[in-house]
Amino acid sequence: MLSKLLASAAMAAVLSSAAFANDGVIDVVAPFEIKGADPVTSGNIYIKMDIAEPLVNADAEGRLMPGLATEWRVSEDGRTWRFYLREGVLFHDGSAFTAEAAANALKIARAKPGLLETAPITGIEADGTDLVIRLSAPFAPLPAFLSEYRSLIYAPSAYGADGSVTTVIGTGAYHVTRLDAPLRLEAEAFGGYWGPAPAINRVSYQAVGRAETRALLAESGDADYVFNLDPASVARLKSVENVDILSVSVPRSLLIKVNGAHPALTDVAARRALSLAIDRQGLAQAILRYPAGADQILPPSIGDWHSDAVTPLTYDPEAARALLAGLGWRAGPDGVLTRNGDRFSLTLTTYPDRPELPLSAAVLQQMFAEIGVEVVIDSTNSSEVAVRHADGSLDIALFARNFALVPDPIGTFLTDYAPTGDWGAMNWNNPEFNALIAALARGEGGQPARNRAIEILQADLPVIPVAWYQQTAAVSTGITGAVIDPYERTIGLRQIRWAQ
Amino acid sequence: MIRALGYRAVQAVMVALLVGVLTFLMMQALPGDMAFRIAAGRYGYDAVNAQAAEAVRQELGLDQPAINAFGAWFMDLLRLDFGTSVISGAPVIDEIRHQLGASLQLAGAALALSLLIGPPVGVLAGLRAGGGLDRGLLLVSTALRSVPQFLMGLILIVLVSIHLGWLPAAGYGKPAHFILPALTLALGLAAVSARITRDAMAGVAASPFYAFGRWKGLSEPQLFRRHGLRNIGVALVTFLGLQFAMLVEGVVVIEAIFGWPGIGHALVHAIFGRDVPMVQGTALLLGLGFVVLNALVDLAAHWIDPRGNTEVRT
Numbered sequence: 001m002l003s004k005l006l007a008s009a010a011m012a013a014v015l016s017s018a019a020f021a022n023d024g025v026i027d028v029v030a031p032f033e034i035k036g037a038d039p040v041t042s043g044n045i046y047i048k049m050d051i052a053e054p055l056v057n058a059d060a061e062g063r064l065m066p067g068l069a070t071e072w073r074v075s076e077d078g079r080t081w082r083f084y085l086r087e088g089v090l091f092h093d094g095s096a097f098t099a100e101a102a103a104n105a106l107k108i109a110r111a112k113p114g115l116l117e118t119a120p121i122t123g124i125e126a127d128g129t130d131l132v133i134r135l136s137a138p139f140a141p142l143p144a145f146l147s148e149y150r151s152l153i154y155a156p157s158a159y160g161a162d163g164s165v166t167t168v169i170g171t172g173a174y175h176v177t178r179l180d181a182p183l184r185l186e187a188e189a190f191g192g193y194w195g196p197a198p199a200i201n202r203v204s205y206q207a208v209g210r211a212e213t214r215a216l217l218a219e220s221g222d223a224d225y226v227f228n229l230d231p232a233s234v235a236r237l238k239s240v241e242n243v244d245i246l247s248v249s250v251p252r253s254l255l256i257k258v259n260g261a262h263p264a265l266t267d268v269a270a271r272r273a274l275s276l277a278i279d280r281q282g283l284a285q286a287i288l289r290y291p292a293g294a295d296q297i298l299p300p301s302i303g304d305w306h307s308d309a310v311t312p313l314t315y316d317p318e319a320a321r322a323l324l325a326g327l328g329w330r331a332g333p334d335g336v337l338t339r340n341g342d343r344f345s346l347t348l349t350t351y352p353d354r355p356e357l358p359l360s361a362a363v364l365q366q367m368f369a370e371i372g373v374e375v376v377i378d379s380t381n382s383s384e385v386a387v388r389h390a391d392g393s394l395d396i397a398l399f400a401r402n403f404a405l406v407p408d409p410i411g412t413f414l415t416d417y418a419p420t421g422d423w424g425a426m427n428w429n430n431p432e433f434n435a436l437i438a439a440l441a442r443g444e445g446g447q448p449a450r451n452r453a454i455e456i457l458q459a460d461l462p463v464i465p466v467a468w469y470q471q472t473a474a475v476s477t478g479i480t481g482a483v484i485d486p487y488e489r490t491i492g493l494r495q496i497r498w499a500q
Numbered sequence: 501m502i503r504a505l506g507y508r509a510v511q512a513v514m515v516a517l518l519v520g521v522l523t524f525l526m527m528q529a530l531p532g533d534m535a536f537r538i539a540a541g542r543y544g545y546d547a548v549n550a551q552a553a554e555a556v557r558q559e560l561g562l563d564q565p566a567i568n569a570f571g572a573w574f575m576d577l578l579r580l581d582f583g584t585s586v587i588s589g590a591p592v593i594d595e596i597r598h599q600l601g602a603s604l605q606l607a608g609a610a611l612a613l614s615l616l617i618g619p620p621v622g623v624l625a626g627l628r629a630g631g632g633l634d635r636g637l638l639l640v641s642t643a644l645r646s647v648p649q650f651l652m653g654l655i656l657i658v659l660v661s662i663h664l665g666w667l668p669a670a671g672y673g674k675p676a677h678f679i680l681p682a683l684t685l686a687l688g689l690a691a692v693s694a695r696i697t698r699d700a701m702a703g704v705a706a707s708p709f710y711a712f713g714r715w716k717g718l719s720e721p722q723l724f725r726r727h728g729l730r731n732i733g734v735a736l737v738t739f740l741g742l743q744f745a746m747l748v749e750g751v752v753v754i755e756a757i758f759g760w761p762g763i764g765h766a767l768v769h770a771i772f773g774r775d776v777p778m779v780q781g782t783a784l785l786l787g788l789g790f791v792v793l794n795a796l797v798d799l800a801a802h803w804i805d806p807r808g809n810t811e812v813r814t
Contacts, residue, residue, distance in 0.1 A: 027671075029759075033769075041542050065671050111553035115545060164589050179586060180598060182762040182769075187514035206671050208759035212654065213670045217759075220661040221668040381546035381772065383536035383553065390550050402546045409506050415549075422549040 025186075026479065026496055027200040028226035029217050033182040033207045034156050037158070038165040040112045043149030049205055050198070050493045051187055052154060052170025055102065055131070056147040057084055058407035060485055062302070064143050068097060068153055068171060069131070078138025078443065083131040083146075089190040091155035091176035092168075099126030106131075106146070108163045111352045115411050140150040140443030144408035149489075173198045173494050183207045188484050198494040199481075211355070218243050218474035225482055225491055226474040230355070232291035237474050244475045245458040246484040249301040251404040252469040253294055254360060256348075257385070258398040259461060262428035264344055266394075269323045271461040274396075275313050276320035277371045283363050284467040287356050293463035297457055298403060301486060304447065307408045307454040313465065320371045329372070337372035345374040346395040354400050361398050386422040392424060400469065411466070413453070417462065426463035432456060504802075508795040515787040520577070523783045524570050527776045534774045535562050541587045541773020560586055573780060582784075583777035587770070592781040595766065598749075600671070600785060603755070603762040607747040609678050610685035611740065619689030619697040623724070626701025626732075639696060641691035645776060652683040653757040668758040681758040685751065689743055695738050700732035733804040741797035745790050 028049065035041040057067040068082040075477035089097035103126045104165040104174040110116045110124070119142060123134040133142065145151065158169040172188035173195065185205040189198050200461050206223070208214050215233030219240050229237065229245075237243050256274070258265050265271055280293025292444065298305045329337035329344055337344040348364070350357045358379045365375040377395075378384075388394035401416070401423050403409040416424025417439040436453045440447040457463075473491070475482045480499050483492035507536060535557040540548040542556070557563055557626050580591040580737055625634040647655075660680060661669035671677050704727070713723045752764030770778040 005808075034544065034798055036590060041588070113539070113549075113555045178673075180672070180761060181590070181595075186669060188675075192617050204673075206759055208670060209765075210756050210759075212758060213657075216654075216657050216662065216669045216806065217671070220657070220665065222661070222668045247694065259745065300657065351545060380541065381532060381537055381540055383540035384532065386549050387536050399545070400750060410645045 007485055012084065022232055024200075025204050025349045026200050026225065026493065027223045028203065028205045028225045028227070028491065028493075029208050029223040029413055031207065031209055031211070031214070032206070032227075033209070034179070034185060035180070035206075036165070036181060037168045038112075038428065039113055039152040040109065040150050040439045043152045044488070045185070045205060046168060046170060046172070047149045047489055048202060048493075049172075049185065049187060050174050050490070051168060051172040051176060051422045052152040053172050054151050054153065055085075056148070058144075058487055058489060060483070060487070062404065062407035062487060064147060064407065067147065069146075072143055074138075074142075079135045080461055081135070082127070082131045083133070085129060085131060086194060087129070089171050089194045091157075091171055092190055092192075093155055093157055094192070095155050095157065097133045097153070097155075097171055100217070101156050102126070102131045102153050102194060102432055104156050104159070106133075106151060108159055109151050111163060112150075112231075115145055115405060115415070116151055118144050118411075118415055133295050139443040141406065141408045141410050141442060142185055144406040145411060148257075148406045172265050174203055174311060187371075190412055196494070199497045203493060204404055215474070218476070221478070223474075224476040224479050224496075227471075227491075229472045230368050231287075231365070234472050242477045244477055245472060246468050246475055246482070247290075248449070248484045248486050249292070249299050250402075250469050250471045250486045250488070251298060251302045251305075251409060252402045252463055253299075254295060254356075254398070254400050254467040254469065255297070256364070256464040256466060257399065257426060258391075258423070258461065259392070259396065259426045261301055261392070262346075262395055263342065264346070267327055268460055269327055270389070271464065273320040273323040273327075273371065274368065274373065276316045276323070277367050277373070277448060277459055277464060278364065278464070279315045279367060280313070280314075280466060281315075283360060283367075285357050287363060289469055290470050293470040294468045297463070297465045298409065298454075299468040302403070303408060304450055305403070305454065307451045309451055310455050310458045312432055315371050324371065324373075325474060331372050335369075335372055336374045343374060344372060345376065347376045347397050348398055349378050349380065349388060349394060351385070351399040352379050353382055357398055357400065361461050364398065364466075389420075389422045392427075397424065398466075400417075407487050410437070410440055414441055415458070428460065428462035430460060430462075433460075455481060504798050508791055508798070510789045512788055515791055516784055519783045519787040520574065520780060524566075524573070524776070527771075527774065527779055528566055530771075530774070532774075533588050535560075537772070537774040538586050538792065541775065542771070551766045553794055555783060569776070573777065575648075577690045577784075582781040585778045586771075587773045587778070590603060592777050595778060596763070596781055596785055599753075599761050599766040600763040600782070602760060603748055603751060603764065605656050606678065606681055606685070606751060606755075606760060607618055607763065608743060609682035610689060610747060611744055613682050613686035613804075614689035614693055614743075615740075617686060618693035621690075622694040622697025623701050623728070623732070625694070625722075626698040627705050627720075629698075629702040634698065634745055636661065637694055637734050641695050644691035645685050647688075649688060650753045650757055652687060653681065656684055656756075670757065672760055677758075677760075681751075681760055684746065684754055684758075689747070692738070692741060693743070696734055697732060700735045701728065704728055704731045734801050737800045741793055745793060748786070748789070 003083055034141050052066050057065040059065050068086050070086050071084040074081050103124050106124050120136045120139055122136050125132055155169040158167050167329045173193045175190040178186040187203050189201045211230035214226050218226040258271055296310055301305045303352050329339045332338040350361045352358050361377045368375045385397045389416040404410045415421045418434045419429040420426055433456045436449045440449050473484050478499050480498050481492055481495040481497055490493055535553040539556045543660045574778040583590050607789055625637045661665050667680055668676055712805055713727050754767045755762035767782050
């Protein structure tokens with residue numbers, strides 16, 4: 001049996017000489033499956049693979065940069081935005097990128113669910129070679145919204161009559177040569193690209209759901225760039241010679257959403273008690289394996305939305321117990337707090353799509369038990385958080401929220417906290433906070449307004465921050481120039497070269 | 501034989517009807533709001549919210565009675581149209597062709613590989629029942645069978661890809677990508693098919709007609725070709741039919757480990773995302789596939805042993 005096994009493996013080795021890293025193809029591996037050609041469902045992949053481009057780009061600090069638009073200006077009243085478009089740009093089907101094509105793509109994107117839908121847009125039209133967007137109210141983050149992957153610009157021929165997307169026809173440095181949804185995509189350098197030609201002609205993208213397999217692909221050298229490593233694999237890959245680990249703090253936070261109308265949680269002191277019961281550093285170190293306990297909602301790397309002025313959230317179970325005692329809760333016979341015959345028992349809704357969530361939920365369950373709060377974990381479909389938010393049946397939920405679907409977190413604060421949102425506050429309404437966010441959206445208020453907004457969230461705790469995420473990637477030492485972007489927009493594909 | 505094929509044809513129609521109705525009822529009976537589940541499947545956990553769910557509800561007419569959707573699906577089916585996936589928007593038949601095709605290729609490769617390993621070893625062991633090879637086979641096949649497939653897959657990746665660097669660890673698209681997942685499956689299959697062959701062979705080898713063949717002066721290879729092969733064939737072919745069916749359904753774990761775009765994976769995601777047309781189409785094709793497979797096994801068994809009533813009802 002063994003000799004047969006070895007014989008078949010040896011035979012296989014002969015067949016597979018073309019399957020390894022330096023085969024002229026940059027192989028990118030990530031957990032995200034390709035759901036289709038539509039930017040609304042899979043644009044995050046097409047933007048990372050430099051296949052399609054938006055009007056506005058962003059750098060690693062979240063600063064907006066020219067994309068397919070070279071410049072943009074807003075009118076005096078803040079209601080008309082004019083985007084000056086890049087000239088000499090071709091789509092992959094050879095047609096020219098025009099203002100009409102851009103307007104067409106954005107109108108279709110806007111009709112589908114996404115952030116763009118929430119902007120106060122009244123009209124998108126071509127005006128000569130410019131694109132003009134009219135608003136019903138001033139809206140400063142509009143260019144940031146246009147940089148999102150759901151606002152990628154495809155050629156008019158990519159869309160069916162009903163707005164469905166039939167093929168990927170972008171303007172990027174690579175064009176798709178083979179699309180095997182849901183797992184594989186191959187692309188080649190596009191000869192008509194407007195910018196400098198990429199150094200390496202062929203790239204592939206492979207979705208691999210299991211973290212162990214992704215790590216093994218990095219270790220064996222089959223993949224050149226591997227996204228989203230699990231903590232255990234990071235530790236192991238650090239000792240592998242031909243792999244470098246890149247790591248960056250990302251604007252994604254692990255949060256506990258709290259139903260502000262729940263009888264046990266209406267009082268801010270109760271929410272503060274829950275917050276005090278969490279050993280954030282311990283949880284982050286044990287589960288995420290990096291020291292990133294969240295003492296406020298966003299990490300220091302998101303400069304504008306991190307305030308040094310607020311008092312950090314701390315771990316103090318004694319103080320938590322005292323706060324709850326002050327609210328009239330007394331320990332029952334089984335250690336769970338009771339008040340007027342009601343037990344302090346909460347159902348925590350979470351989802352297993354991110355494997356660290358159910359684990360973190362179990363740790364939180366223990367920490368809350370320490371202060372006499374009973375937690376029942378319900379790990380289910382992610383949409384149940386939204387469903388239970390809508391019908392009011394949610395107690396608390398644990399989730400990982402991305403604050404930078406657009407490079408400016410204001411978009412997420414608008415949809416989640418001013419005043420409530422499926423992935424933010426629930427039954428919480430702070431008029432001052434709403435006014436601050438509305439002003440920031442109009443482009444007023446500046447840093448003092450942002451600091452005050454963070455201070456309000458810190459004091460009121462409509463959500464309880466738990467940890468800040470880091471993104472990790474394994475990059476083969478066979479390539480140079482790869483980057484890890486906190487906004488997950490690029491891996492530097494166009495700049496990657498084979499190492500000498 | 502004609503009667504047997506007629507029976508299979510009627511069975512195919514019944515399977516199509518039953519699978520259509522049952523999958524539809526089961527999908528309706530699943531808990532949770534369908535519009536929200538579809539929105540989560542399409543847009544992911546970062547973007548699913550009440551507005552997205554409402555847009556999905558409007559787009560797909562989910563506020564209409566569900567029986568309308570079933571009627572539309574059934575009428576489309578009569579025109580051999582499987583509809584479009586509510587998650588990707590692509591025609592269901594294209595998705596199934598790609599993903600069921602990939603599963604069939606992998607299952608076929610695994611089965612072929614297991615045939616090269618299992619039955620030859622089984623025959624040799626069966627001819628010398630109780631000998632060293634026979635006892636060794638029992639040990640090895642029990643060991644191989646008791647290693648979970650995901651562990652076997654990981655062991656092979658670490659051994660063959662990481663340490664030896666001979667084969668890609670995972671992926672899809674090149675012939676070399678077939679070998680590790682197919683081998684992982686084949687080792688488990690061969691462990692069983694070797695035992696089945698060994699038992700059939702041992703029975704035949706101990707029979708009076710085999711002894712008579714040897715006594716009348718046939719050499720061992722002649723004896724095996726004339727009196728052995730055909731007699732162990734029916735048991736083996738029937739078992740292979742069963743194995744293939746189990747393979748196509750049961751490779752989800754292997755597909756996940758090796759990043760293989762298979763139908764098991766597609767079906768699981770379709771169920772999570774409440775992609776009813778995809779689930780119905782896949783279940784229907786799988787059901788019909790099993791009917792065809794059984795018919796083929798019947799035909800093969802009949803060809804091997806034409807003595808009459810040998811239809812294998814599985």
